[in-house]
Amino acid sequence: MSQFFMNNKEDLVSEALEGILRASPFNNLAMLDAGQDIRIVVRRDWDKRNVAIISGGGAGHEPAHAGFVGKGMLTAAVCGDVFASPSVDAVLSAIINVTGDAGCLLIVKNYTGDRLNFGLAAEKARKLGYRVELVMVRDDISLPDNPQPRGVAGTALVHKIAGFAAEQGKNLEEVTAAAQDAIAKVVSIGVAFSNCNIPGENHSNRVHNGTCELGMGIHGEPGVETLQFRTGHELVSLMVDKLLSVTDKYSPKALLVNNLGGFSALEMSLLTREVLRSSLADEVELLVGPATVVSALDMKGFSLSVILLTDALREAMLAPVEVAGWPSVVKPKKPEVVVAENRIPEHRFVPSVNQTTQSMLATICKTLISSESELNTLDTLVGDGDTGSTFAGGARRVLSALENGLLPLDKPDDLMIAVGEHLATAMGGSSGVLMSIMFNACGQKLAEGKTLGESLAYGLSRMQYYGGANIGDRTMVDALCPAFICIIQGDSLFEVARAAHTGAESTCSMAKANVGRSSYLNSDSLNGVKDPGAYAVELVFAELSKQFS
Numbered sequence: 001m002s003q004f005f006m007n008n009k010e011d012l013v014s015e016a017l018e019g020i021l022r023a024s025p026f027n028n029l030a031m032l033d034a035g036q037d038i039r040i041v042v043r044r045d046w047d048k049r050n051v052a053i054i055s056g057g058g059a060g061h062e063p064a065h066a067g068f069v070g071k072g073m074l075t076a077a078v079c080g081d082v083f084a085s086p087s088v089d090a091v092l093s094a095i096i097n098v099t100g101d102a103g104c105l106l107i108v109k110n111y112t113g114d115r116l117n118f119g120l121a122a123e124k125a126r127k128l129g130y131r132v133e134l135v136m137v138r139d140d141i142s143l144p145d146n147p148q149p150r151g152v153a154g155t156a157l158v159h160k161i162a163g164f165a166a167e168q169g170k171n172l173e174e175v176t177a178a179a180q181d182a183i184a185k186v187v188s189i190g191v192a193f194s195n196c197n198i199p200g201e202n203h204s205n206r207v208h209n210g211t212c213e214l215g216m217g218i219h220g221e222p223g224v225e226t227l228q229f230r231t232g233h234e235l236v237s238l239m240v241d242k243l244l245s246v247t248d249k250y251s252p253k254a255l256l257v258n259n260l261g262g263f264s265a266l267e268m269s270l271l272t273r274e275v276l277r278s279s280l281a282d283e284v285e286l287l288v289g290p291a292t293v294v295s296a297l298d299m300k301g302f303s304l305s306v307i308l309l310t311d312a313l314r315e316a317m318l319a320p321v322e323v324a325g326w327p328s329v330v331k332p333k334k335p336e337v338v339v340a341e342n343r344i345p346e347h348r349f350v351p352s353v354n355q356t357t358q359s360m361l362a363t364i365c366k367t368l369i370s371s372e373s374e375l376n377t378l379d380t381l382v383g384d385g386d387t388g389s390t391f392a393g394g395a396r397r398v399l400s401a402l403e404n405g406l407l408p409l410d411k412p413d414d415l416m417i418a419v420g421e422h423l424a425t426a427m428g429g430s431s432g433v434l435m436s437i438m439f440n441a442c443g444q445k446l447a448e449g450k451t452l453g454e455s456l457a458y459g460l461s462r463m464q465y466y467g468g469a470n471i472g473d474r475t476m477v478d479a480l481c482p483a484f485i486c487i488i489q490g491d492s493l494f495e496v497a498r499a500a501h502t503g504a505e506s507t508c509s510m511a512k513a514n515v516g517r518s519s520y521l522n523s524d525s526l527n528g529v530k531d532p533g534a535y536a537v538e539l540v541f542a543e544l545s546k547q548f549s
Helices: 009-022 088-098 112-127 154-167 172-185 232-244 265-275 311-318 355-370 372-382 387-403 412-426 429-447 452-467 477-489 493-509 532-548
Strands: 029-031 040-043 052-059 076-082 104-109 132-137 186-192 211-214 225-228 253-259 284-291 301-308
Touching: 009 029, 009 040, 009 052, 009 076, 040 088, 052 088, 052 112, 052 154, 076 088, 088 104, 088 112, 104 112, 104 154, 104 172, 112 132, 132 154, 132 172, 154 172, 154 186, 154 253, 154 301, 154 311, 172 186, 172 301, 172 311, 186 232, 211 232, 232 265, 232 301, 253 265, 253 311, 265 284, 265 301, 284 311, 301 311, 355 372, 355 387, 355 412, 355 532, 372 387, 372 532, 387 412, 387 429, 387 532, 412 429, 412 452, 429 452, 452 477, 477 493, 477 532, 493 532
Parallel strands: 052 076, 052 104, 104 132, 253 284
Antiparallel strands: 029 040, 040 076, 186 211, 186 301, 211 225, 253 301
16 A cells, blocks of 8 residues: 555646645745646746746655745746656746746756756757757766766755846856856765655665665665665764765865655754764855755655855855745854753752651662562553552662662651652653652642641642542552541551552452553453552552551
């Protein structure tokens, strides 16, 4: 089954172009009605006194080429089917409809279909009396022995420079010369971690896990080398070295960081960071992207393009445009660090001694540590099997602080907050944060002079507020709540432990968990199984009752 969002494959490109026009931010685009199966996006604000700039090719490289139509770049884009050159008639229709006395320049990527179809259209247009020139972009350096280098993302830079020259009112010879100058100065190299999914077709990924392919083409053509997985730093260094080997060293450059379609924004940001820390960094005066400029459908990969800057090219690169697909051009800079004026206040606890508190706290920790395996086994039935490890991890952290004399045992409010901070650090997932909330809130109330029972109840209410669990939701709250009620009432530890046991037992008959991982399970999976968190609470109070009643 094809992994591609579409309606009918035959309508895909036309419907996508309609979407581009509907979302155009400058309201300056139109579809040229030139006949069936001809798709041409044109500027509505075009002045035929200027040289027209026409490009195009197969769909699948969006935003190229329709995304570059507008003031300062292309006059028209001729769009073929996915990875298929537009017809000669389509290209010729574009030429004769947007070209005035100033003539037009065709910019094509160096692929056979584009060269032939655009080339024949140019010859026919000349026969009809139009002044037409054609340039071919061949910026790909990944296949050094190829006599016909492919045109890839650097094509967009050529669009920008030629479009600027045309917008300035330069004649056809000058615009063509500007484009040729850009072509001579731009080089690109790409890498892919997967090939692309073509609409309506099923393709296996020839790039195996743990590898990437250097120089894969923007239609999925094989690259020059399959590399074992490298860190981002290593991969960028390799690509930068290849770029620098074919460009003038120590010359100012513009850099295009291009997403081939499948890289996440997170990866593109890391990529940009690595390039701007590489041996190329000192030569990068202007940065284009990171952005999807010339894509290869959903190919997971990226390309780097550099162009040597002259005064004329610098001016062209920085000129504003009114197109949807061209990203901002910036002068890269080192990130600034602003020192925070307000720091999070540190809790400074003065260790103190209280033998009863020490014994009770040690009992709690050792109970949770010794129950790790039992709780994990229980959790495999209703969760992800780590409740025991989570509680034991927090208990080990607190026990270590206890045994090293680091806790304020004789100051209950500080002790609660200290325990909460240790749990937030040592317990994984949400459990540690929830327990930390409870102990911190409890400590705050103790500092205000509230009783232990009142403070624990308040801490529990805060944990419930942020965690969302209530009595009957099949969580540790079902055991904690009745136990804390007994503490408020001044009941004995035996009564507290019995209340915790009853609460934990009640979870066995609860058919639905409303929070946590158990909420994804059906009643058959939960029936008769005690909630692991509630059982942990039961075990702790049972041991405290045994030791201190």
